[in-house]
C-alpha cells in the first residue's frame with residue numbers, strides 16, 4: 107500500500123521548567139524591555155486574578171474563571187498581536203485583553219453582572235468573551251473573511267480551551283479557515299481540564315495540534331508556560347497569516363492551577379499531588395528565574411513591581427465598585443439600534459426616570 | 461422520612477431508575493466523578509459504573525444526537541445539558557430527529573430520550589446561564605417539555621419522563637434547586653405527564669405558572685388571601701402538550717386568569733394559554749387574561765436580573781387589576 111500523506115506535529119520551547127535556556131533564544135528575547143514587558147503583564151494578570159477571586163469570595167462580584175497558571179499564554183499572545191488585529195477570546199484570557207487595552211475594571215464589571223464590562227474602551231473591534239464554548243471560532247473565521255475582503259492587514263486570533271476543541275464549531279471553523287485560507291490563527295490553551303473532564307478523556311488524539319491537519323493547516327504544540335515560546339510562535343503564525351499564507355493552530359500546553367471557576371471545587375476530581383507537581387512548572391516563576399539568572403531582575407524589583415501592580419489593580423477595583431448600577435430601563439437601550447415602538451410600553455414599566 | 465431538595469430529588473429519581481432499568485444510561489459533561497455542576501448526578505457513577513454513567517466530551521450536538529441513536533436502539537438515555545444556554549446546538553437533533561423519528565418511520569423507530577437542563581434566572585450566574593427559553597421547545601411537534609416546581613414533582617415527573625416512550629426535554633428551575641425541602645418517598649412512583657397540578661384551590665381567580673415562578677405565585681396567593689381574594693394556583697408542569705382541560709375547568713369557575721412566566725413575553729407559553737382561553741373559554745371570562753412575564757429584552761446580566769423577573773408585587777398587581785375589572 108502506498109503512503110499518500112504524512113504529517114508531523116512538532117513541540118517546542120526555549121525555557122525549561124527551571125527557566126534555563128534549552129536552545130538559542132529568538133531575536134526578540136534578547137531585548138530586555140520586551141522580556142520585562144512580558145513579565146510585567148504576567149505579574150499584573152496574576153495580581154488581577156487574585157483580586158478577582160477575593161472580590162467574588164467577599165460577595166462583591168459574581169462567578170469568576172481564574173487564569174492562574176496560564177499567564178504566559180496571555181502575555182505571549184497579547185504581545186505578539188498588533189493593534190489592528192482582532193481578538194476572539196474565551197472567558198479566561200484577561201492577560202491578552204490587558205495587552206489589548208482592556209481594563210481590569212471592565213472585566214470586573216462583566217463578571218460583576220454588568221454588560222458595560224464588554225463595551226471596551228480600547229480595541230473596540232475585539233469580540234466580547236465567548237461563554238458558549240468554541241462559538242467564537244466561527245466568529246473568528248467570519249472576521250477574517252471581512253479582513254481579507256477589505257484588504258485590511260489584520261489577523262484574527264481565536265482563543266479557546268482544550269474542551270473547546272471537541273465542539274463542532276471548532277472543527278467547522280478550522281475547515282472553513284483552511285479551505286478559504288483565511289487570515290486567522292487558533293490558539294488552544296490546553297490546561298488539561300475542561301471543568302472535571304481530563305484532556306485524555308476529551309479526545310484520544312495524541313495532540314490537539316493535529317486537529318489542524320484535518321482543517322488543512324499546520325498545527326504545532328508548544329510549552330504554553332514558556333512565554334518566549336508563546337510569543338515567538340504566535341508571532342510567526344500571525345506573520346504567516348498576515349502575508350497571505352493562511353491559518354494555523356498552536357496548542358499551548360499549560361495547566362489550570364485553580365478551580366475551573368469560583369463555583370467549582372476541583373478537589374472533587376483531581377489530586378493535590380497532581381496540582382503540586384504542576385506548580386513547579388508555572389510560567390511566572392519560570393521567566394523570573396531566567397531574568398534573575400541573567401541579572402535582569404532582583405528581589406527589590408520584584409517587590410516594587412508587585413506593589414505597583416497591587417496599587418494599579420486596587421484603583422481598578424475602586425473604579426469597579428464605584429460604578430453605579432445601570433438604570434433598570436437600560437435593558438432596552440441596546441436591544442435594537444432604535445427601540446421599536448411596540449416595545450416602548452414595556453420599557454416604561456420598569457422603574458426609573460425617562 | 462427525610463426531607464430533600466429539588467436537586468436531591470432529581471438525583472434520587474435518576475438513581476431509582478438506573479437501579480430498576482438496565483437500559484438506562486446517564487451522560488453529559490461533568491456528570492461522572494464530579495456528579496454534575498449542580499450535583500444532580502452525584503454518586504451515580506460510583507454506584508452504577510462508568511458504562512452507564514459517563515462524561516462526554518464537550519459537545520452538545522453529539523450528546524443529543526447520540527441520545528437519538530441510543531434511544532432508537534432501545535436504550536433509555538438521560539443526558540444532561542449543563543445549562544440551558546448551551547442547549548441550542550441540540551435543536552437540530554431534537555427538531556429534525558428526536559421529535560419526529562416515530563413519525564418518519566411510521567412507528568417503526570422511536571426515541572425515548574430525556575434531555576435535562578437547568579434553566580432560569582435569579583442565582584447571579586454568568587452570561588447565558590439565566591435564560592428561560594422553554595417556548596422554543598414547546599413549538600416543536602412530537603416533543604414533550606416538562607418543568608417541575610417542587611422536590612416531589614421533580615422526582616415523580618422525571619421518572620415519568622424517563623419512562624415515557626417519546627422524547628422529553630426536562631427543564632429544571634435551578635433557582636429553586638435548594639430553596640426548600642420536602643419529604644419524597646423513594647417508591648419509584650411516577651407522576652402523570654400532560655397534566656397540570658392544582659396546588660391551591662380557589663374561587664376568585666386562576667393563576668397559571670410553572671417552574672421557579674410557582675414560588676412567587678404562592679406568595680402572591682397568600683397575600684391576596686389576606687386581602688380576601690381566593691386564588692386557585694395551577695402548576696402547568698408539562699409545558700407541552702398543554703393540559704387545557706384543567707385550566708379551562710378552573711377558569712370556568714373563577715372567570716379570571718393571570719399567567720405568570722419568567723420567560724420573555726412575546727410568543728411565550730403564556731401566549732398559547734391565553735389564545736386557548738380565548739378560543740375555548742371566552743364566555744366564562746369576566747376580565748381579560750393577563751400575563752406577568754419577563755420583558756422582551758435580552759436577559760440582563762445579574763445586576764439587573766431582579767428587575768427582569770416577575771416579582772410577587774408584579775403578580776399581585778396583575779391579580780388586583782384583574783379582580784377590579786368589571
Ligand SMILES: Cc1ncc(C[n+]2csc(CCOP(=O)(O)OP(=O)(O)O)c2C)c(N)n1
Nearest residue numbers: 198237238239267268269270299300301546
Ligand atoms: C457550549 C458550552 N457547553 C458547556 C459549557 C459549560 N462549560 C463552561 S466552561 C466548560 C469547560 C471548558 O473547558 P475548556 O474548553 O478546556 O476551557 P477551560 O475552562 O479549561 O479554559 C464547560 C463545559 C459552555 N460554557 N458552553
Ligand SMILES: [Mg+2]
Nearest residue numbers: 267268299300
Ligand atoms: Mg481546559
